[in-house]
Amino acid sequence: MSSVFRISHGQCFALILTILFMLAAPLRAQETDPQPIxxxxxxxxxxxxxxxxxxxxxxxxxxxxxxxxxxxxxxxxxxxxxxxxxxxxxxxxxxxxxxxxxxxxxxxxxxxxxxxxxxxxxxxxxxxxYDRTGAVVFVRNDSNILRFDDIAGKRIMGVTANELTGWQLALQEFRKYRLNPDDIAADVLFSGGNQREVVYGVQNGLIDVGVIRAGILEYLAQQGAISLDDFRPIQPIVHDGYPFWASTPLYPDWxxxxxxxxxxxxxxxxxxxxxxxxxxxxxxxxxxxxxxxxxxxxxxxxELLISLRARPYENYLRQAATRIYLAYKWPVVGLSTLILLSLLLLAYAVLRNARLAEARKNVLQSEVRSKQFYRNAIEDHTVFCMLTKDGVISHMNEHFVTALERSRNSLMNRPLLEIMKETNQQLLEDQIMAAMHAGVPWQGALQLVKENGKAAWVQSTFIPVTGTSRKLSEIAMVASDVTKTREGVSETRFNNTLELIQDQVVVMRPGCLEISYANAAADDSLFKGRVGGSWKGRKADDFLTEKDLEVLKMRCEAVEAGPQRRITWEAEGKGDVTYEISLEYAQPEQDEPRLIAIYRDVSERKIIERAKNEFIATVSHELRTPLTSIKGALGLAMSGAVG
Missing domain, CATH: 3.40.190.10 (Periplasmic binding protein-like II)
Structure with missing residues (x-):
């Protein structure tokens, strides 16, 4: 009996271990399962x-x-x-x-x-x-439709009835010319959402008038699908700086x-x-x-959709029509009924306005949260700074400091004009500040100056910030650092190329003659071998004599002024070394100019030339004496003087 009891006890223990293992297996599997997508x-x-x-x-x-x-x-x-x-x-x-x-x-x-x-x-x-869009109402170039007034009774095609640039903006313009949508509704077709169908319909004469998004015609013409000469906009509106045909005001893009x-x-x-x-x-x-x-x-x-009574504001027109209908439906109703009905309508209007006010409040609160959210996003992911209305920097993010490679203290409370390239300073005064005072954003590429004098390219947008009086109070600058994309030739590739040259090459900045790069040959001979240390942070006057420096400055001014961009001369160095110096002025596309000086040791060539000249002089002298004697003897023999 005891042995049977011991076997049953062991089986129970094994069963318990099996159950625990089975319970633990799903937990391990859950820990190793990847996070659901x-x-x-x-x-x-x-x-x-x-x-x-x-x-x-x-x-x-x-x-x-x-x-x-x-x-x-x-x-x-x-x-x-x-x-x-x-x-x-x-x-x-x-x-x-x-x-x-x-x-x-x-x-x-x-x-x-x-x-x-x-x-x-x-x-x-x-x-x-461009971040604005509009609609263009257009016809074939040979059409006799010249104005919106001529559209009534014509076949019209839009994109969809609910699309802003494909119909609604044009509908608003039609109303300005008292074209009742009900009068033209029977002649209106929609392409079902395809802009190109509208263009092809007008091109093939299937419809008389088309309504599409501004820019579609120019885009198709650029692709070679159509020719702009085949079309003509109806009553185009010229928007300053906007490159596309447009028949309507411009609104924010998608x-x-x-x-x-x-x-x-x-x-x-x-x-x-x-x-x-x-x-x-x-x-x-x-x-x-x-x-x-x-x-x-x-x-x-x-506001546009409200004026059009379009979704989601289509009930505006229905409610207004209902009030008018009720007001004239019962003109003979008694005074008491009229007062009661007026009170009911008033109560309905009050409640409805209260709900609209609450909805608008919620929308405004959502906009405030969204603005804060995107302000943080702009601070984190763009080159951003705030300017006073006079163009003085009042705030900047870390990306702005990094792009200019300057300290924050050196930029704070400093006019933006002072850190701009001279070629851009007039642009700030004439266009950017004028646009800010007019309340219009300005977009474009600018060159700012880094601490080392190099240019930092930024694709920027200047946005005017107005107060309650609608007067300019601040200016927001949101930009992207596009310096690397603006560089025509990689600096690293350029320097690596100089290292392949056996001659001594020194690259300098015009004007200050600061050394921007020297290859290994120049670094060993001109700097380490002459003045000690590296070339970094040095200028030409650190390794040239005053006389040679004046000659270099004179020749630098000559190649900068042009038209000759390269000058070559010889100069004597230490230890009877003769250098042939080639100075060239280079202006890479979308990069700062540079002066490239190539020092070539021609001492060996000079020695060979000197030896050649000495050899010729010696041979000439040694041969001249016997040749003179031989010539005299031959002269006597030919004259018969020797018998």
Whole structure:
């Protein structure tokens, strides 16, 4: 009995160990399981067809996914082309997390779904960035339609009824000329979201008038798909500095927005990655020159849709019509009924206005939070500084200090004019400050001066900041450091090339003659062998005599003035060394000028030439005496004097 009992006890112990092992196995598996991936869907408004959306934005999708993987974030981005209707529907059903669309689509999503703006789109055209858009109403060049007044009764095609640049902006212009939308509704067609269909319809004479986004015609002409000479805009509006045909006022460009439940770290990843897209990137090229910037103010689009009574403000017209209808429906109703009805309408208006005020308050609070969020994003990822209204630096971020390679104390309370290249100083006074006082942003490339005198290139946007009195109080400068992309030739590659030259090469800055580089041969002979130490931080007068320095300065001024850019001369050095010095003035494209001096030791050549001359003189002298005697003897013999 005892042995049986001992066996049963061992079996129980083994069973307990097995159960514990089975319970621990899922825990170990859970610890080793990777973090689940969250898929974020980016819905994109397709204005040129779904295929074009995939071609244009797949590189950006890949860029975001690479950035998420590099930062070990559990997100994967997916893009989907949509119409304006399916885009809003997808947001409402939770199928879309992010949207990229025109301002009207964003306003609908903001009011109905609570999305918030992340970034605004800017397009680069011929090297200049534009962040405004409009609509162009156009016809064939041979059309007899000259003004909006001539449109009534003609066949018109827009992109979609709810698209800002594809119809709504044009509709607003039609109303200015008292063209009733109901009168032309029977003659209006829509392409279903494809801008190119509208262009081809006008080109082939299928429709009389087209309405598309400003810039589409120029883009198609640049691709060679059409010729601009075949078309003509109706009543074009000239916008200063805007390169495209436009028949309407300009509004902020497209916007990237997110649903409220998208994680903050995913938004930070998206903003950080897209702000780094540069004009040289694959994503920029695929998206037809799209760059990203901080979100613009889209209040003007809200006001436009309210005036058009378009979604999401279509109830404005219905409620106004209802009040008018009720006011005239019962003209013979008794005074008491009229007063009661008026009180009911008044109460309804008060409650409705209270709700609208609360909604506007929430929108404003959301804008304040978004502005703070993007102010932090700008501080972290761009070259940023604040100026007083007189152009004095009052605040800067660390990127600004790093780009100029100066100390913060040397930049604070210093006029921006003092750290700009002389060629840009007049631009600041004539254009930038004039634009700021006019309340208009200014964009362009500037050259700032680093501590060492080199140029720092920045692609900048100056934004006027006004107070309650709408007078200029401050100026915000948001920029990207594009110095490396502006350099025509890599400095490292240039220096490596100089090291391959056996002669002594010294590179100097014009004017101050500061040494910017010396190859190893020059460093050993001219600096370590003559004055000791390295060439860094030295000038030409550190290793030249006063006489040689004056000669060098005179020749430097000559090659700088031109037209001759290279001068060669000889000079005697220590130890009977003769140098042939070649001085050249070089001006690389988009880089600062430089003076290149090449010292070539020609002592051996001089010795050979001296030996050659001495040999010729000796041979000439030694041969001259016997030749003279022989010549005299021959003369006597030929004259018969010797018999």
């Amino acid at each position: 969250t898929e974020l869907t980016l819905g994109i408004l397709a204005t040129e067809g779904a295929t074009r959306v995939l071609e244009a934005w797949t590189p950006t999708q890949a860029l975001l996914n690479r950035a998420a993987s590099a930062q070990n974030l559990p997100y994967r981005f997916k893009i989907e082309p949509h119409t304006d209707t399916s885009l809003i529907s997808g947001l409402g059903e939770g199928d879309i997390d992010l949207l990229l669309g025109d301002p009207a689509t964003f306003v609908v999503a903001e009011v109905e779904e609570g999305v918030r703006a992340l970034l605004s789109v800017a397009h680069m055209w011929d090297g200049t960035t 916007v990237m927005a997110a649903m409220p439940d998208v994680p903050e770290d995913a938004l930070a990843l998206l903003i950080d990655t897209l702000l780094k897209v540069s004009p040289s990137s694959v994503e920029f090229q695929a998206a037809n020159g799209v760059l990203w910037q901080a979100p613009q103010n889209y209040q003007a689009v809200h």
